[in-house]
């Protein structure tokens with residue numbers, strides 16, 4: 559990982575090299591952390607953070623779902639994110655705020671420890687290219703998405719990601735680009751780090767928020783773009799059969815943006831090329847992130 563700028567830790571900007579935690583940090587042992595993934599785009603009008611208030615709202619909601627108390631206000635976190643991006647010197651970056659139970663007492667009960675917060679800015683280099691210029695190959699995972707009755711899947715919590723990482727690694731080892739996970743009812747949930755949409759006969763469908771999925775901010779953005787383009791969208795539980803028989807499939811996420819899916823297991827989706835509706839949405843989303851779409855200009859926070 560490239561060392562970039564400074565990292566905000568509990569109110570102070572510290573040099574990248576010195577941003578360290580103790581090996582007995584509670585979150586390291588028990589996954590007691592919630593985090594965000596936010597993007598800052600290099601637009602023709604300067605650097606702009608995409609949907610910053612919505613990401614900070616989700617960050618606080620993720621913590622609340624775990625009874626974790628962040629000792630900063632939303633405004634303080636927004637200001638800290640902007641300060642960290644500016645200190646990074648990067649025109650575009652991936653921003654990673656994290657709140658975690660820190661070093662204190664060892665043992666399962668997290669609430670005995672303080673909640674620490676840090677914010678890092680990283681260069682956008684790790685995004686998988688598959689799905690942008692040609693369709694991604696996806697594997698339906700043998701790993702089932704954790705049921706929301708087991709833990710709050712609406713929280714972007716580190717605890718959810720061992721499940722997602724198992725699916726991602728399984729897919730990569732089998733020669734695919736990404737995993738698609740089913741929920742405990744056998745319905746389509748989401749990718750390991752993306753939400754999923756299908757298109758059949760011009761109608762777009764996506765699993766509802768109660769399908770054990772993350773309330774993706776890109777998902778929400780795409781839903782609004784679809785509606786503003788006058789295309790029909792239905793939120794409903796999707797079967798594997800509907801997924802495999804779709805004309806187009808795409809996934810959405812902060813890192814992935816709008817990623818086309820060409821193949822699922824051995825089945826080619828549509829003609830195996832990026833479909834027309836997916837292409838239109840990829841372009842609309844890019845226009846929005848570049849500040850070219852007046853209607854959604856308020857989603858960008860120029861810094």
Ligand SMILES: Cc1ncc(COP(=O)(O)O)c(C=O)c1O
Nearest residue numbers: 751752753772774775776811812
């Ligand atoms: C499990 C999961 N689903 C969906 C998403 C997409 O969410 P967003 O669009 O807010 O990045 C992510 C991204 O982090 C994710 O990890």
